[in-house]
Amino acid sequence: MEELYGRQKAMQKDEIATLDNSFQWRAGLEVSAKVSCQRCGSRFSKEENQLPNQSYYCPYCIQFGRVTSQTYLVSQVEKPNVSREVVFTWQGSLTPAQQKISDNILENYCRAKNSLVWAVTGSGKTEMIFPVLRYCLQNGGRVAIASPRIDVCRELYPRINEVFPQEETLLLYGDSTETYRYNALTICTTHQLFHFYQAFDLLIIDEIDAFPYEGDQTLAFAQRNALKKAGNYIYLSATPPEHLLESLKDTFCVEKLPLRFHQRPLVVPQLVWYEKWQYCYQSNWKIKKLIVCLKKLLKDNDVLVFCPSISYMQKLYAKVSEFFNSQEMDCVSAQDEQREEKVQHMREGAYRILFCTTILERGVTFDHISVVIMGANHKIYSKSVLVQIAGRVDRKGVYHYGQVIFFYDQKTLAIRHACEEIKKMNRLAQEWL
Incomplete structure (x- = not known):
């Protein structure tokens, strides 16, 4: 049987009868006035999710295997901690x-x-x-x-x-x-x-x-x-x-x-009015503002273009491809099976422009990058999302004049609060310095 130290697995009653005392188990569902799942914590009424054999099941975590009122969650008691040597090879230093x-x-x-x-x-x-x-x-x-x-x-x-x-x-x-x-x-x-x-x-x-x-x-x-x-x-x-x-x-x-490790301030977004940005891919005239902006940004850096939806991203990518070398561009979303490869290509400099959804809002680092958000007033962009996207710029290395552009046609509270928070952190960082 697989090791279950600190791991839990749904098993039937006849299966746990063969286990020794190194294992522990508890009911998968607790049934009282309501039914409570012990794996995901969900609670629901008895009438909601009942099987033909009169037992209950949890629909909320079923993607991890079905838990029923006849199921037990089995694990092994963790091994005691024993001190040991750990190889640590980091050569960097902290500020x-x-x-x-x-x-x-x-x-x-x-x-x-x-x-x-x-x-x-x-x-x-x-x-x-x-x-x-x-x-x-x-x-x-x-x-x-x-x-x-x-x-x-x-x-x-x-x-x-x-x-x-x-x-x-x-x-x-x-x-x-x-x-x-x-x-x-x-x-x-x-x-x-x-x-x-x-x-x-x-x-x-x-x-x-x-x-x-x-x-x-x-x-x-x-x-x-x-x-x-x-x-x-x-x-x-x-x-x-x-x-x-x-x-x-x-x-x-x-x-x-509030300080970045290189001690430079966070890049404050530039708010740029773009009337009917939602339809800018429909003609050369409507797309002109974005094209001019991209050409300017590309003089110093590569560019991430954030889009509020996959369909909009694909249409915008197709239109912008008419103005730039399509071999140096691509688009990526959560549905893209090649997302990992495309992000790596962007890091390696194979692309100059990468259109993306909010999957790249956080946790990824690129050198020499500027950021454009199409429709920063869209409801998908909360304050924290906008701050995180802006934070993709000037994360490491020497300063390369990275910019953050918010294209919008309505100044939302999220836009206002995101800019205020970035400026507030910069003021606090200056006090620290």
Whole structure:
């Protein structure tokens, strides 16, 4: 049987009869006045989801295998922690501001306290958690770094693997080719946490405010299940929403960093009126403003063009291709099976312009980049999304005059608040300096 240390698997009653005392199990569904799922935390009435044999099932996490009122969730009691040597090969160094935050995170963990790292995009959040990762692993602990976004996990994996080369880091997401194996260091999407039970001494949630985690109570329940009883959290975010800050004020230490590691300010968006941007792909005259803008930006940098929908992106890409070398352009979305390859091509300089949806709003880094948002007033662009997209510019290296352009035809609260937050962080950073 597969190892189930900190892992949970739905099994029938006759299957658990053969298990020894190294296993533990609990009912998959608790049935009282209502039915409660013990894997995802969902509650529903008895009449909603009943099978012909009169048992109940949970429809909310059925993609991970069906849990019924005749099912048990089985796991193995975790192995005791044993101190060990950990190979750590990072050759970089932290700035004084980063070092202060990193020291605080480690101190909080040693005192069994949770941390929220509220740090601007490009501040080096990943590097700041290296010491606490090393400490936890050295003390025999298990660590998971989870993110709602697949692209964030893919970007984190090689960086973590490089500095902890002997940890055999596990990368798990929906379509990943790697199968589960017991290990000390895991990088995964937050949906993968449904498969864990009291597994991790340290659970780090990167981009805690990102879709689809934000507002999803089943993912929050899975996260709580995945942490050991004595375990601790570290949340990472550049744009924590007010309701999150309010909910954490009594249980988390908030470590705030308004400075990027290179100490340059965040790039403030330029607001550019673009009447009827929704239809700009319909004629050469309507597209002219975008073409002029792209030609200007391309003198210094490559360009990411963010679009509010896939259909709009495809139409805009087709029209703009008439004005530039189509071999140096492409478009990418969550539905694209080649998204990973296209993002890599952009990094390598094969493309000068990449049209994209909000899948690239966070967790990805490009050199020499400017950003254009088409229809920044669209409802899909919340304040945090706009701040995150703007944060793609000038993340590392020397300054290359990267710009952030918000094309809009209505000034929304999200636009106004995003610009205010960026300016506020820049003022705070200046005070720090």
